Amino acid sequence: METQTEVNPMASEFPALLATVLDAALIIASAVTLLAAYRVIRGPTVPDRVVALDTIGTNVVAIAILFALTTDTGLFITVGLVLAIIGFISTITVARFITEGDIIQ
Amino acid sequence: MTLLQTLQAVVVGVLVVTGTFFLLIGTIGLLRLPNVYNRLHATSKATTLGAASLFLAGFVYFGPRGAGLISLVGIVFLFLTAPTGAHMISRSAQKIGVPFVEGVSWPVPDDVDEQGETD
Numbered sequence: 062m063e064t065q066t067e068v069n070p071m072a073s074e075f076p077a078l079l080a081t082v083l084d085a086a087l088i089i090a091s092a093v094t095l096l097a098a099y100r101v102i103r104g105p106t107v108p109d110r111v112v113a114l115d116t117i118g119t120n121v122v123a124i125a126i127l128f129a130l131t132t133d134t135g136l137f138i139t140v141g142l143v144l145a146i147i148g149f150i151s152t153i154t155v156a157r158f159i160t161e162g163d164i165i166q
Numbered sequence: 167m168t169l170l171q172t173l174q175a176v177v178v179g180v181l182v183v184t185g186t187f188f189l190l191i192g193t194i195g196l197l198r199l200p201n202v203y204n205r206l207h208a209t210s211k212a213t214t215l216g217a218a219s220l221f222l223a224g225f226v227y228f229g230p231r232g233a234g235l236i237s238l239v240g241i242v243f244l245f246l247t248a249p250t251g252a253h254m255i256s257r258s259a260q261k262i263g264v265p266f267v268e269g270v271s272w273p274v275p276d277d278v279d280e281q282g283e284t285d
Contacts, residue, residue: 082179086186093193100196100205108202108259112209115251116196119213123189126220126237130178135233138224142240145217149247156254160261 083131090127094120111155118148174226181223188216201267202259210252218244 097120100113122141129137195208221240228234266272 079175079179082182086182089186090189093189097193097196106202106259106264107262108255108264109205111255112202112206113196115255116193116209116213119209119217119248120189120193123185123217123220126217126224127182129224129233130182130227135228135236138221138228138233138236138240141221142236142243145240145243145247149243149251152251153254156251156258160258 080131083127087124087127087131090120090123094124107159108156111152111159114155115148115152118144118151122148178223178227181219181226185216185219185223188212188219192216202264203256203266206252206256210248214244214248 094117097113097116101110104110104113122144125137125141192209192212196205199205199208218241221237224237225234
């Protein structure tokens, strides 16, 4: 532990508690993403499926941020932001497609 | 390890636990609540708060430059777009006629009739 001084000091020196918390949060976020797929498959109406897909998108954003924290890679924060943007655009598009029938007149 | 690093790690841990708790609550609401509108009520608030809390943990972890700044941009983006998306979905659900839970009615009944006629 003491020999690794080149890496981020927080990632190398901080005891295993934060790593354990991050791993547990990653497991919970992944399980929650899988559980939301139940509502995508079983959802009685189309808006149910859109809501569930939106939730899955937000959970994947959370997984990206947790992965960035776990591996100490700041790039994955950007990945999470781009995923959030794509999820918002797809939600708006599908909600408009349900009511209007087409997207671009 | 200095005091500041310990404080940083504790704050990151607390924010991560809070965010994961909100994600869990949002998905339980998505699975258990009876209606589109109720599910939307659960997921749009809880999941937004959860993801924003995780972004805030990223800001505390990575510092005020680089990835931390992107985390702040992500918080602002989430707080702007998540209510907008939820409103769009619920409006389209009401337009295609997904029924409310029994006992729940529109506050002004004329509004629904008026909207139904214009469509």
